[in-house]
Amino acid sequence: MMNNRYLRVFLKIFSAIISIGAFLLIWHIATNGTKLGELMPGPIELISSLIKSTYTNIGKYTIIGHILFSLSRVLIAFTVGGVIGILLGTAMGWYKTAEAIFRPFYEMIRPIPPIAWISLAILWFGLGEIMKYFVIFLAAFSIITYNAFAGAQAVDPVLIGAAKMLGAKDSRIFRSIVFPSAVPYIFAGLHTAISASWATVVAAEMVRASEGAGWLIIQGMEMNNMIQILIGIIAIGIVGLLLSIIMRGVEAKLCAWSKSGK
Amino acid sequence: MNKDVVIKCDSVSKIFYSSDKGFDVVKNIDLTVFKNEFLVLFGPGQCGKTTLLNIIAGLDMPTSGKVYVNNKEVIGPGPERGVVYQSISLFPWLTTMGNVEFGIKAAGVGKKERRKRAQYYIDLVGLQGFENTYPIKLSGGMKQRVGIARAYCIEPVVMLMDEPFGALDAQTRYLMQKELEIIWGREKRTVVFVTNNIEEALFLADRIVVLNNCPTSIRQEYVIDMPRPREYTGEKFLYLRKEITGNMDKTL
Ligand SMILES: Nc1ncnc2c1ncn2[C@@H]1O[C@H](COP(=O)(O)OP(=O)(O)O)[C@@H](O)[C@H]1O
Numbered sequence: 001m002m003n004n005r006y007l008r009v010f011l012k013i014f015s016a017i018i019s020i021g022a023f024l025l026i027w028h029i030a031t032n033g034t035k036l037g038e039l040m041p042g043p044i045e046l047i048s049s050l051i052k053s054t055y056t057n058i059g060k061y062t063i064i065g066h067i068l069f070s071l072s073r074v075l076i077a078f079t080v081g082g083v084i085g086i087l088l089g090t091a092m093g094w095y096k097t098a099e100a101i102f103r104p105f106y107e108m109i110r111p112i113p114p115i116a117w118i119s120l121a122i123l124w125f126g127l128g129e130i131m132k133y134f135v136i137f138l139a140a141f142s143i144i145t146y147n148a149f150a151g152a153q154a155v156d157p158v159l160i161g162a163a164k165m166l167g168a169k170d171s172r173i174f175r176s177i178v179f180p181s182a183v184p185y186i187f188a189g190l191h192t193a194i195s196a197s198w199a200t201v202v203a204a205e206m207v208r209a210s211e212g213a214g215w216l217i218i219q220g221m222e223m224n225n226m227i228q229i230l231i232g233i234i235a236i237g238i239v240g241l242l243l244s245i246i247m248r249g250v251e252a253k254l255c256a257w258s259k260s261g262k
Numbered sequence: 263m264n265k266d267v268v269i270k271c272d273s274v275s276k277i278f279y280s281s282d283k284g285f286d287v288v289k290n291i292d293l294t295v296f297k298n299e300f301l302v303l304f305g306p307g308q309c310g311k312t313t314l315l316n317i318i319a320g321l322d323m324p325t326s327g328k329v330y331v332n333n334k335e336v337i338g339p340g341p342e343r344g345v346v347y348q349s350i351s352l353f354p355w356l357t358t359m360g361n362v363e364f365g366i367k368a369a370g371v372g373k374k375e376r377r378k379r380a381q382y383y384i385d386l387v388g389l390q391g392f393e394n395t396y397p398i399k400l401s402g403g404m405k406q407r408v409g410i411a412r413a414y415c416i417e418p419v420v421m422l423m424d425e426p427f428g429a430l431d432a433q434t435r436y437l438m439q440k441e442l443e444i445i446w447g448r449e450k451r452t453v454v455f456v457t458n459n460i461e462e463a464l465f466l467a468d469r470i471v472v473l474n475n476c477p478t479s480i481r482q483e484y485v486i487d488m489p490r491p492r493e494y495t496g497e498k499f500l501y502l503r504k505e506i507t508g509n510m511d512k513t514l
């Protein structure tokens with residue numbers, strides 16, 4: 001049993017290495033001294049530039065500096081959007097009054113893609129950080145609110161009844177029944193929202209910034225620097241993947257109760 | 263013998279209205295349950311047993327009639343009535359300990375006292391060692407033990423049990439019946455136990471109230487005075503089993 005599992009993992013990693021290796025090889029052959037090579041750098045050149053960009057500046061910062069700028073924008077706005085979204089969503093899902101007051105406004109905002117707000121945000125907040133926070137906030141907020149709302153509405157009425165029979169009053173039912181039973185829904189929202197926030201920061205930085213992953217790409221385009229664009233894209237992809245892995249880790253920790261495995 | 267009345271149902275009826283049609287589910291139930299009595303409500307599936315129990319619990323209101331517990335009218339859910347449910351209704355995000363202490367936590371009992379009391383009931387239902395386990399990792403029988411401990415821990419005046427063993431396999435079901443009898447022997451409470459299983463009813467009951475099919479009303483009562491613990495194959499057990507089964511409402 002044990003051996004079998006190790007063998008399977010080994011085979012999986014082995015075949016991944018083979019297929020990625022084959023891809024890199026084909027890429028290398030296709031771009032090495034060919035016409036295609038003028039449009040697209042080869043893998044060796046790209047990877048070595050990527051490594052080099054971690055210790056030499058592109059513009060004012062290294063690639064790590066740029067990523068950290070984008071990340072801090074996302075994390076600040078995502079956190080604020082997440083906290084407000086969770087509170088508002090669960091409250092709307094459980095308290096009829098909260099739903100009556102806030103839901104109409106929320107439903108008006110929800111279908112608008114966050115990027116559509118960028119121009120308005122620039123007029124309201126100027127070209128600085130607030131504009132970027134605002135747009136990312138909207139991206140995170142509208143997704144998380146919706147999921148928290150759906151989660152609070154889906155709470156099992158038998159559990160509500162059980163809590164009432166055990167003497168729990170309204171505010172305790174909200175805190176200790178409605179909220180925890182919405183948590184898996186909230187996490188589904190946080191997953192989508194972190195990807196959306198990450199996409200939105202790139203878009204906002206492409207419109208106007210002097211640092212960050214989005215700026216890297218736009219600047220690369222303006223300078224006709226293919227490698228810089230590709231480095232930006234790769235960095236964005238890696239960070240997006242890491243964010244989603246971290247989120248899954250946090251979820252596994254907080255939703256241990258819903259997993260039947262050991 | 264002086265019998266204190268704990269639960270009194272006074273011509274309780276329940277009609278569910280859907281659009282314009284009324285659907286009689288419970289009809290004119292007059293029922294008295296005495297202190298520390300183990301009363302079994304025995305009736306066919308879908309006859310209105312859960313509806314009646316929910317009315318006694320205060321989770322549902324009767325269309326007409328009244329329910330009193332300790333001479334106080336029942337007007338809503340409350341911790342002097344403990345409920346063990348037909349479906350598994352544990353809070354899945356709380357451990358065994360978290361579920362059992364939920365009620366006394368809501369009542370504001372301090373942590374040290376709370377843990378001590380919850381532990382007593384966890385031990386009573388035989389779940390020591392599983393205090394920190396989440397419900398999803400417990401077997402069906404163990405989940406119902408948590409459900410029983412959770413209801414017991416608020417030390418209610420009455421325990422209302424709605425087919426608590428209905429979803430268990432036969433073997434576990436016999437085991438749980440024996441355990442429940444032992445628990446009840448040690449921690450006497452007034453119990454209303456709903457079942458559609460005649461063996462279970464005869465094994466546990468001081469008194470069996472046989473219900474008619476929907477709308478449910480009282481068909482007949484049997485006082486069961488066999489000594490405990492009972493043998494499923496005892497002569498009187500088998501006789502009563504035949505007698506009560508023969509007297510059930512056969513209409514569908
Ligand atoms: N909330 C409700 N609205 C309408 N009909 C209901 C409701 N609850 C139960 N019923 C109906 O009442 C009948 C009895 O249900 P129930 O009390 O659950 O029966 P039992 O517990 O004996 O199986 C069923 O036919 C069911 O469909």
Ligand SMILES: [Mg+2]
Pocket residue numbers: 311312313348424425
């Ligand atoms: Mg039922």
